[in-house]
Amino acid sequence: MHLEKQQATAERRSAKVAKRIEELDRILIDALKVRPLSFDDMRTTASIAPFDPGRLAVAEPAPKWEEYAPLPPSGLSKYLGGQSRYERALLEARERFNSAVVHHQQREKRRISDLNSARSAYDLHVAASRTKVTAENARLSDLRRGLDAGQPEAVEWFVGKVLEKSTYPSGFPRMYQVAYRPENRDLVVEFELPPQSIIPDVRAYKYVKQRDAIDPVPRPQTEVKQRYATLLACVALRTLHEIFTATPDVVEAVVFNGRRNTIDQATGKKVRPHLLSVQAERNVFEELVLADVNPVACLKRLNALVSPNPYDLEAIEPFITFDLKRFRFTEDMDVVSGLDSRRNLLKLSPTEFEHLVRELFVAMGAEAWTTIPSKDGGVDAVATSKNLFFGGVCLIQAKRWSGLVGLDAVHALTGVMADHNATTGVLVTTSWFGRASEQFAQRNRITLINGAELKHLIKEYLNIDVIPGTTPPRNARASDNRQSGRPGPAQ
Numbered sequence: 001m002h003l004e005k006q007q008a009t010a011e012r013r014s015a016k017v018a019k020r021i022e023e024l025d026r027i028l029i030d031a032l033k034v035r036p037l038s039f040d041d042m043r044t045t046a047s048i049a050p051f052d053p054g055r056l057a058v059a060e061p062a063p064k065w066e067e068y069a070p071l072p073p074s075g076l077s078k079y080l081g082g083q084s085r086y087e088r089a090l091l092e093a094r095e096r097f098n099s100a101v102v103h104h105q106q107r108e109k110r111r112i113s114d115l116n117s118a119r120s121a122y123d124l125h126v127a128a129s130r131t132k133v134t135a136e137n138a139r140l141s142d143l144r145r146g147l148d149a150g151q152p153e154a155v156e157w158f159v160g161k162v163l164e165k166s167t168y169p170s171g172f173p174r175m176y177q178v179a180y181r182p183e184n185r186d187l188v189v190e191f192e193l194p195p196q197s198i199i200p201d202v203r204a205y206k207y208v209k210q211r212d213a214i215d216p217v218p219r220p221q222t223e224v225k226q227r228y229a230t231l232l233a234c235v236a237l238r239t240l241h242e243i244f245t246a247t248p249d250v251v252e253a254v255v256f257n258g259r260r261n262t263i264d265q266a267t268g269k270k271v272r273p274h275l276l277s278v279q280a281e282r283n284v285f286e287e288l289v290l291a292d293v294n295p296v297a298c299l300k301r302l303n304a305l306v307s308p309n310p311y312d313l314e315a316i317e318p319f320i321t322f323d324l325k326r327f328r329f330t331e332d333m334d335v336v337s338g339l340d341s342r343r344n345l346l347k348l349s350p351t352e353f354e355h356l357v358r359e360l361f362v363a364m365g366a367e368a369w370t371t372i373p374s375k376d377g378g379v380d381a382v383a384t385s386k387n388l389f390f391g392g393v394c395l396i397q398a399k400r401w402s403g404l405v406g407l408d409a410v411h412a413l414t415g416v417m418a419d420h421n422a423t424t425g426v427l428v429t430t431s432w433f434g435r436a437s438e439q440f441a442q443r444n445r446i447t448l449i450n451g452a453e454l455k456h457l458i459k460e461y462l463n464i465d466v467i468p469g470t471t472p473p474r475n476a477r478a479s480d481n482r483q484s485g486r487p488g489p490a491q
Contacts, residue, residue: 006207010214014204021200023169024227028234028241032291036246037162039144043137046129051122056115060107063100068093150250155180159187162246163239171198173261183432186253186279191239193258193275196311199227225311232258232276232310233295240280241290253435255279262313273315278304279439303443343466345430345451346402356458357398357428363461395422399429402470405448410437414444428454430468 070089073082146154156178163176175192201224202216236256243254258276263269280302288298299306307314345353395417399405410427417425425446432450433441441448449457451468458464 003207003209006212006214010205010207013214014206017200017202017204020169021227024198024231027168027231028238028295029291031166031238031241036242037165038246039140039158042140042161044133046126046133048126048129051119053115053118056111056118060104060111063097063104065097068097068100147250148248150180150182150185152180152182155187155247155250159189159243159247159251162242163189166238166242171195175261180251184253184435184438185250186255186435187243187247187251188255188257189239189243190257190259191235193232193235193260195260195262196224196228196313198231199224225309228311229306230295233299233306236276236278236304237290237293237295237298240278240285244280244282244285249282251282253279253281254285260313273307273313275307275310275313275316276304277306277316278302279435279442281435303439305442343464345400345454345466345468346470348400350400353400353430354398356462357396360454360458360461361396364457393420393422394424394426395420396426397428399427399431401429401431403431405429405431405433405437407434407437407440410440410444410446410448413446417446430454431470 070086070093073086143154143157147158159178159180160176163178164174168174172194173192177190179188180186181188199219201219203219204217205214206217207214236258239256240254243251256276256278257274259272259274261270261272264271276299278299284302290298296306305316307316345356348356395413397413397416399409405427410433413425413427416422423445425444426449427441427446428449430451432452433448438448440446451470455466455468458466
């Protein structure tokens with residue numbers, strides 16, 4: 001019996017590990033079977049129980065005279081003082097009966113009053129519940145219209161609900177941030193990835209009879225690392241699938257950035273390295289047959305940037321990391337630009353603007369700054385910054401434009417980078433970039449900083465509040481890659 005019990009324990013533990021592996025393997029497949037979240041799913045109805053007054057609904061029986069009336073005398077007792085005793089008893093009974101009737105009427109009055117109060121309270125509760133439901137549904141209707149119109153707050157709220165509804169096995173973190181960029185019709189998602197320990201490092205358990213012990217069968221480290229890389233790819237593809245299937249065409253692309261919340265073993269400090277970043281266009285993503293893809297190969301086809309060793313937390317570090325909320329342009333850029341004392345970047349001279357950008361990058365830790373005259377199609381190379389992280393020279397350019405910065409400017413920067421043997425490049429503008437420019441920059445080691453991001457960087461590092469002076473067109477389509485951009489009134 002002992003041997004059978006030990007063997008059963010080993011088999012039970014092995015089955016638990018196998019079930020866990022199966023759950024992880026189906027992270028992507030299971031999500032494909034779930035119906036996308038819709039606003040109709042979130043609409044509520046007033047769930048109101050029928051009015052139940054309990055004992056208040058039951059009237060107390062009225063006193064009956066028959067229960068109080070004394071028996072009349074009979075026979076000889078009638079002539080032996082029985083009649084007078086009967087009359088006295090009758091008088092007392094009448095008094096008790098009348099008192100009982102009065103008290104009954106008082107109790108009934110209180111009951112009816114309490115019943116009416118309960119009914120009034122119930123009616124108020126019903127009215128409040130219906131008002132609350134009506135208000136919630138009206139808010140949902142407003143958010144739905146906002147989503148269809150591409151309003152950032154509505155898009156971000158709804159996508160947050162989509163990610164909140166997505167269910168994962170135990171051990172997965174549920175942290176994410178969402179930002180919508182209406183000028184590009186794309187969504188940026190910062191997603192907390194699961195820890196390496198999510199992959200069981202044990203393949204099974206076996207009972208060793210000779211030692212009467214249950215020993216774990218270790219899973220090879222190569223398999224653990226391979227499974228972890230595949231799991232991260234599945235999480236990324238699953239998130240892209242859930243967002244695209246639930247949102248309308250106002251979301252034409254999704255940028256998924258996967259990070260890990262961990263401790264730097266060298267410093268003991270908390271760090272959040274990026275391990276995965278992928279940008280997917282809706283029309284390209286919808287062509288994928290996710291049920292049959294190899295997740296890692298699929299990410300490679302989408303030109304994803306993936307850590308070479310995600311299990312060992314080898315980060316893919318951007319040159320500058322932005323708070324997601326900084327992607328959004330504020331509504332007052334054009335309206336108040338001439339009404340307050342903040343510096344309007346478009347009104348600066350080229351020299352003043354380049355000087356401001358120089359000060360910004362020095363404050364951000366640029367080791368050197370040298371103005372380089374442009375030698376390629378009028379591209380203004382402003383500075384170089386030697387940074388040990390990049391192992392070479394980072395060339396920085398500033399574009400004080402009021403319109404979209406298109407592919408021409410980014411193409412030109414690659415020429416200047418090649419001419420000066422620069423390892424990386426940074427293109428700074430007061431306006432914004434099309435997604436074609438962003439995709440090209442990602443493939444060619446170029447970081448793009450738009451007007452909204454520049455405004456916040458200047459505020460953070462120089463403590464100067466500025467106005468970019470331009471707002472992206474609300475109806476600009478992210479798929480419109482034909483625009484080449486043009487400089488503002490004074491370049």
